[in-house]
Amino acid sequence: MKTNRRNFLKQSTAFGAAAALGPSLYAGAARASGEIEVGILFSLTGGLSIIEKSLADATMMAIDEINAAGGVNGMTIKPILEDGASDPKTFNEKASKLVIRDRLQTVFGSYTSASRKAVLPVFEKRNSLYFYPTYYEGFECSKNVVYTGAVPNQQLSNFIPWIINTLGKKKFFIVGSNYIYPREMAKVSKILIEQHGGEWIADEYLELGHSEWGAMVSKIKESGCDVVLSNVVGDSVVAFYREFKNQGLTHDKLPICATVTSEIEIAAMGPEFAVGSYTSFPYFQAIDTDRNRAFIERYRKYVNDPNAVTHHALESSYFQVYLWKQAVEKAGDISADAVREGIKGQVFEAPNGTVTVDPENLHTYLTPRIAQWGADGQGTIIDEYKEPIEPLPYVAYGETPDNLFCKGTGLDTAKL
Amino acid sequence: MTAALTIDGLTVDFGGFKAVDGFTTVVNEGELRVILGPNGAGKTTLMDLISGKTASTAGDVHLFGENITNRPEHIISRHGVGRKFQIPSVFRDLTVRQNLEVAASGDPGVFRNLRLHMAGEDRARVEDVIELTRLGPVLGTIAGELSHGQMQWLELGMLITQQAKVILLDEPTAGMTGAETFRTAEIINEMKGSHTILVVEHDMAFVREIAERITVMHMGKLLAEGPMERIETDPKVREAYLGSGGIH
Amino acid sequence: MTVQETSTNSGAVRRFERAADWAIYALFIAIVLGLPLVVDDVFWLNRIAKYLVFGMLGIAIALSWGYAGILNLGQGLFFGLGAYMTAMSLKLMSATSLQQGSDKPVPDFMLWNAEPGAVTDLCCINKGSFLWIPFQAQWFGLAMAIVVPLIVAFILSSSIFRLRVSGVYVAIITLALVLLVRLLIIDAQPITNGFNGLTDLGWLTISGFEFDPYMVETYYVVAGSLSVVLLLGRWLVSTRAGLILQSTRDDPTRARYLGYDVAAYQIFFFTISAGIAGFAGLLYVVAAEFASPSFMDIGFSISMVVWAAVGGRNSLIGACIGAILINTVEATASETEIFKEAWKLIIGGVFIFVVLYMPNGLAGIARDLVARIQRKRVDEGTQTATAAANRRQA
């Protein structure tokens, strides 16, 4: 049985009535035999719902697909969806609801690091598993989180050398939103830039969500740089690219090379503002494989929007459910400990290609790609690694594949 | 007799316009002084200057020999100046009793007031004032719901509770019915002697009822001073009042 | 009816109201403290503990807004300061901070932000890290959670009220200030961990006992604190100072002419209110295990005011109950399947409804109810008294 999400909401009205009666009743009723309950925790309201709703949709779609194909070990997955409301306080509260009251062993959720950090104590102290689908800054080594988004080395280790060697650009202006991810990306970038003989001439930040770029773009113009490395996040991205063009800068002379600008932001700004700029991600909607095309088609049908775009965090939200499924099947148990053991080394053919969970740090092997944006709002993939590369969450501190900091036994702090 | 209030050359300059200009007078302890003057003579401004609402630009105000010129309102008030406004000013969301309790301000500091009950003498005084102002029946009423007259009496009662030594009254009978005016005059007459009172008033019938000495102001200056009968016959006063229709 | 009779009646009314008032307080505190006897679900206890903390914020708002007439749209500033001070201490107690040895705690994010080769010690790992040194003592962080908000509020309110700024202008200043501090905290990433806030904290530990947030003991700490704050606040507003404060709200000029230094009263109560908010921040961190700059979002500060409005801005317990109630409704609605995406509509609608039809909030409704019962009682009482008097005369 294939249900789309709107139908899902309607069907669950019946459950809703039960839920209104009382929390404990609901938990009891749903815990019927032949079901596995998992939590989904994204913002359905508030500013971040713009992106997080699509992540929740992708997660739901994967669950529906798995259920339609016979479930996990013959059991149906029963998702419990909670709204983080774009507020770390709410995330924390809902996480404790899912983990402590509903006693769930697995929750899929979070887009921002701030929300992940707010829920982490709940998962670590109650030993549940959190599947986190977003690219992030690294520097985390939790045995209670499975990270399926890119870490800095998976976005930058091909990007910076490519900018310097292939594009021939050497003077970097680094700009980002003022929080940890962009600052950490900048740190890794600087190391790579210097290694490859480039130089960075500025490292500037703007308040998260700020949309007034006049002064910053003017600085970029005056700085004498020949490439802009953007770690700008969220809706600021749109204002940035628009201001960039309005001040007469063009991507053929001074390209923006971005680590966060995805299909969503491109569609939101209007593709004409981004034509010719670059982004590095493991996944693009433009990946030209049958598997990806089918995925996009299914997703569009699922959300009932023929123009819906797919992007990196969305794709990770989707495939991480499958990784979890395989782990449960391998372990034969849904407990967090069993799934953690089961997921180590788990391989899945995702829309972006083969993904593998690193048995040591529970991050995911992904294939870095660089795309150049076109007038249709889609990227053309102009460079990609031959194979998935190993996730190194501590790369900024000298972590290498031969010298891992984060292992199954925990973080080796002596190496920091 | 001791001088309660000594005003010496008091002047305020509002950007070239002198609302009060070199005004000088002495009010003795226990005296009831009425200040008369046509509109714009500077009577209310004079009260603002004494009570600290407006800062003077020249001159001094002494209260029982102490200089209170341009001190903050609450300090002047603590020295013993009480003021009643033209538009009754009471705490409209508090009950009548609470208004009077707040007025018992012998100990005005924050920390000294972190206690549940008033001192016994304050409580006794509040009861006396309730008696005097005949507000007994409405003690539990929210002050904002009182009649105009009751509100005026409450304000007077608060001044007595406050134990102000010098009381400034700005048109205490404005907007009152005849009966209310009569009652007000009664209260003021009872206050006479124990308080020094300065009254600004237009209602001549009322002034005759209460006045002892009268000071006439004109264009911010002192025009004449003396007992009622002399003022009424003073040619300067008559002249000044011609423009605004004379004393009536 | 003679004067004497009305006077006794009004006295009786007040006595009855006071009795009803105390009854409500007693009932509330009994329910809050007795809740663990009925609810044995640790999740719900923890969740309610968080809402009790918000209830404490409601008390802080009612104190400054309802009783002093000062609308503080930046109460989140004091809540946030309290939370950060507490979280700093608890952060230094977490396993990740102690990985270099128990005598040398360093928060993990400092290691992470450190320049290569920096000394990994609180003294000098970065420019501001020395500020953390005293927070190694837990009592210091807990004390600062209240002291720092008190000091900041004292300085702020001294300048505001000495300059006789009032009304909406106070609201705008506090609003701008909370925005400013939020911005600075996010920017001072090396010592505050910026946008992500302080997470991965240790548990509050008092003489060896660790307060796991999902423990009934932790609930009692919060519930007990709330009860104490509530009674303390009730005592404060019942004192003469509380009465005088209300008079300054009604007519500051009159209060000045009675000899009161109005600013001093405003400063005192504004500062107390900030201290309560700081204490609430402390307890929130104990129950939720993190501190975040989102505590200083404008939306949160405005929400607090709305909670107080729903419960009744002129009533400490009303505002407290309002906060608890709204948060419970929010949580329940957002966890009910049919409201999953529509719950914000409901909350918005409730705010509008309350402002339009319940200007004094729940407390106003309760007061009306008490007054109605009372009037009936007094009427009956008067009738019997009059009847008795008539009989005597006859």
Next chain:
Amino acid sequence: MSDIIFIGLSLSSILLLVALGLSITYGAMGVINMAHGELVMIGAYTAVLAGIHLGLNLFFALPLAFVTSGLLGLLIERVLIRRLYGRIIDTLLATWGVAIVLQQLVRLEFGLSFFGIHVEGLGSGLQNMAVPAFLTQPVDIAGFTLQPYRSFIIVVTLLLTGLTWWLMYRTPMGAQVRAIMRNPQIAAACGIDVRRVSALTFAYGSGLAGVAGVLLAGFKTVMPEMGASVVVDGFLVVVVGGVGSLLGTVLAAGILGQINGVVALLSNDIIARAVVFAVVIGLILWRPRGLFSFKSR
């Protein structure tokens, strides 16, 4: 140098654009309309929807958004604000509720999403408004790069300010509004239909918000939350300028915009924001009634 002034000027014009509507609804009518930002957002969505479904460009969207937001403002006034005049803090709380509702309504496509209907241009995603190409091509004039879109915003803002000034100070309607500002009771006694004039004034202020929304949509993302951040800045400008003073609002927007621009260029945007907040606090402490004010009531 001219670059710095231009950046400051364009920052000022955007502040003023949002503050202008507020200076009417808050300054003139004493209503703290927290939903003003949402009226801006509705204006922006009007432009997006007009572009997608009617094929109308920016210039047609401007009047359309004015009417849409104006009508919505009228509705809010009739249903809500009307009962709250004189209760300034209550207007803040009630309109906060309105803001929450409006945001969520747009996100839920006015409830249509429950029935599986999707309207392109609504919903929780990011939207954008196309800007005519000639407004995005910078022009070089004697070494100074003129940005047409920024200049366009500045010009429209100036025109709207002029129009508002003319309405308020040169028309009988404006005289009535100013009379109500100073004393509604006496204005009513003089035969002014206070209810009607207030409703129209509020609608006008709301309409200005709609226009601001269209112009903002040209350089930032259109999304349900876009209004929340602009409204606070708008209030700061109006309060610093002096409640009820159009000149004060213009001046405050000018000062704060220039400070922001200069500091942003000399150090960075974060410090610039911090400085602006600090200046606002300082100015209010220094002149609690604003830079320009008249005594009212």
